[in-house]
Amino acid sequence: GQNIDQPTEMTATEGAIVQINCTYQTSGFNGLFWYQQHAGEAPTFLSYNVLDGLEEKGRFSSFLSRSKGYSYLLLKELQMKDSASYLCAVVGYNQGGKLIFGQGTELSVKP
Amino acid sequence: DGGITQSPKYLFRKEGQNVTLSCEQNLNHDAMYWYRQDPGQGLRLIYYSQIVNDFQKGDIAEGYSVSREKKESFPLTVTSAQKNPTAFYLCASSNRPPGRTNEKLFFGSGTQLSVL
Numbered sequence: 001g002q003n004i005d006q007p008t009e010m011t012a013t014e015g016a017i018v019q020i021n022c023t024y025q026t027s028g029f030n031g032l033f034w035y036q037q038h039a040g041e042a043p044t045f046l047s048y049n050v051l052d053g054l055e056e057k058g059r060f061s062s063f064l065s066r067s068k069g070y071s072y073l074l075l076k077e078l079q080m081k082d083s084a085s086y087l088c089a090v091v092g093y094n095q096g097g098k099l100i101f102g103q104g105t106e107l108s109v110k111p
Numbered sequence: 112d113g114g115i116t117q118s119p120k121y122l123f124r125k126e127g128q129n130v131t132l133s134c135e136q137n138l139n140h141d142a143m144y145w146y147r148q149d150p151g152q153g154l155r156l157i158y159y160s161q162i163v164n165d166f167q168k169g170d171i172a173e174g175y176s177v178s179r180e181k182k183e184s185f186p187l188t189v190t191s192a193q194k195n196p197t198a199f200y201l202c203a204s205s206n207r208p209p210g211r212t213n214e215k216l217f218f219g220s221g222t223q224l225s226v227l
Contacts, residue, residue, distance in 0.1 A: 042219055042220045043154075089154075
């Protein structure tokens with residue numbers, strides 16, 4: 001079976017750091033994506049990891065451990081505009097390139 | 112500017128009615144996808160197409176139909192057989208399927224479908 005788990009909701013304070021976790025169980029693994037989605041809008045690409053380790057891109061970083069089936073998205077210096085849903089998505093070997101999405105984590109940033 | 116356009120933004124369906132959601136892209140992408148998004152759930156794949164005149168069922172294809180007559184267009188029809196159609200529908204495209212490379216998806220801004 002295939003399963004991707006993320007926390008449903010998180011709350012953090014402006015200027016702080018927040019870590020959003022994602023665990024997965026899929027038939028094979030060919031990469032993990034993080035997307036950001038503001039309410040009623042299109043998801044936008046944040047990061048892609050296929051090898052173990054940390055990928056840093058400005059205020060956002062993404063980490064992957066393939067042996068643990070685990071990833072996290074790290075957001076630093078939180079801003080109010082970071083309030084959004086964060087979607088974790090995995091590609092398996094035999095998926096024909098299809099992404100399997102987690103349910104998303106709704107992040108609320110408070111002043 | 113290149114992008115992916117969905118219309119309409121909001122759509123209402125009556126009982127027994129078929130409705131069609133439009134999706135157009137000018138990114139010259141080969142692959143296109145339709146996802147359904149329900150509150151508290153992840154995006155679920157309805158149909159996808161990797162090339163013109165070819166498409167494959169996703170995980171929840173029942174009650175939906177698609178066509179891919181042109182590279183730029185991938186309309187989705189929600190038929191009367193779909194008994195719970197109220198959801199946010201997202202169309203996406205990519206140059207190649209994400210599984211082959213780190214090919215990311217580009218999403219449209221979505222269509223909210225509601226039942227009257």
